[in-house]
Amino acid sequence: MNIAVVGYGKMGKSIEAIAKSRGHQISFIIDQDNPEDISKISPDNTDVAIEFSQPDAALDNIITLLNQGVKTLAGTTGWLDRYEEVTQLCQEKNGTFLYASNFSVGVNLFFELNEWLAKKMSQLEGFEAAMEEIHHTEKKDAPSGTAITLSEGIMKENPTISKWVNEPSKEDGVLGIVSKREPGVPGTHTVTYASPLETIEIKHTAHDRKVFAEGVIKVAEWATNQTGILSIKDFLKNE
Ligand SMILES: NC(=O)C1=CN([C@@H]2O[C@H](COP(=O)(O)OP(=O)(O)OC[C@H]3O[C@@H](n4cnc5c(N)ncnc54)[C@H](OP(=O)(O)O)[C@@H]3O)[C@@H](O)[C@H]2O)C=CC1
Numbered sequence: 001m002n003i004a005v006v007g008y009g010k011m012g013k014s015i016e017a018i019a020k021s022r023g024h025q026i027s028f029i030i031d032q033d034n035p036e037d038i039s040k041i042s043p044d045n046t047d048v049a050i051e052f053s054q055p056d057a058a059l060d061n062i063i064t065l066l067n068q069g070v071k072t073l074a075g076t077t078g079w080l081d082r083y084e085e086v087t088q089l090c091q092e093k094n095g096t097f098l099y100a101s102n103f104s105v106g107v108n109l110f111f112e113l114n115e116w117l118a119k120k121m122s123q124l125e126g127f128e129a130a131m132e133e134i135h136h137t138e139k140k141d142a143p144s145g146t147a148i149t150l151s152e153g154i155m156k157e158n159p160t161i162s163k164w165v166n167e168p169s170k171e172d173g174v175l176g177i178v179s180k181r182e183p184g185v186p187g188t189h190t191v192t193y194a195s196p197l198e199t200i201e202i203k204h205t206a207h208d209r210k211v212f213a214e215g216v217i218k219v220a221e222w223a224t225n226q227t228g229i230l231s232i233k234d235f236l237k238n239e
């Protein structure tokens with residue numbers, strides 16, 4: 001498979017290494033130094049483009065890739081308020097697009113566990129929900145994309161919670177997300193339900209960002225035979 005790596009930072013480099021170790025070729029590497037080269041990526045030279053850049057660059061890159069007919073997987077977080085524009089464009093172009101806030105298979109199981117627990121907890125009184133995410137100090141966005149997906153899962157299953165805020169919250173119906181930044185942490189997410197008498201906590205800890213890179217390459221291998229707006233849930237159904 002020919003893979004274009006768009007965004008060559010920590011994730012881009014890890015994706016390149018895992019892709020090569022699984023026998024794939026890298027057709028292009030696009031970074032801050034050569035953003036204009038993205039115009040050269042096409043279905044003739046690339047099976048899939050993988051976009052891990054930064055929140056303020058991702059949308060333009062994804063739009064360019066879809067306009068050029070390139071299958072695109074996106075992991076960059078912090079641009080999701082524009083997600084509908086992208087899915088609309090993808091449909092107009094009969095393209096292929098997948099965004100996942102987290103490509104770790106373990107985190108995607110954690111998302112299911114989170115929704116299951118949120119439903120159960122919605123039937124109990126006296127528990128306060130809260131979330132904490134910890135990432136490395138270079139991270140540009142807060143809360144993390146994964147924390148937002150977890151919050152959406154909680155709100156879907158527990159109608160008494162209607163919004164999240166990126167600070168501690170004691171307000172009824174408001175989920176507080178605390179974001180901490182500590183050197184070298186690849187990504188830790190904890191959801192807590194606390195009452196005066198007991199606490200339930202679920203936690204996912206990524207030990208190495210290779211877990212995200214391996215996940216995205218496996219999804220890319222699957223996505224080369226798919227079209228349309230895809231989700232990582234579709235991929236996991238076929239695992
Ligand atoms: N979905 C998932 O599973 C995961 C998502 N992420 C997300 O992926 C994103 C990238 O993470 P990470 O690799 O750690 O971040 P880095 O900051 O290490 O890398 C981002 C790279 O993008 C480059 N860049 C800047 N502008 C452009 C542009 N216009 N086109 C292409 N590249 C550009 C930066 O260049 P320069 O440094 O020169 O500015 C940098 O090399 C973040 O949003 C993060 O949250 C991270 C891990 C897993």
Ligand SMILES: O=C(O)C1=N[C@H](C(=O)O)C[C@H](O)C1
Pocket residue numbers: 077101102135139140143144145146147186187188
């Ligand atoms: O920036 C990161 O590093 C990560 N970003 C993603 C997020 O915002 O959820 C996924 C992972 O937690 C690592």
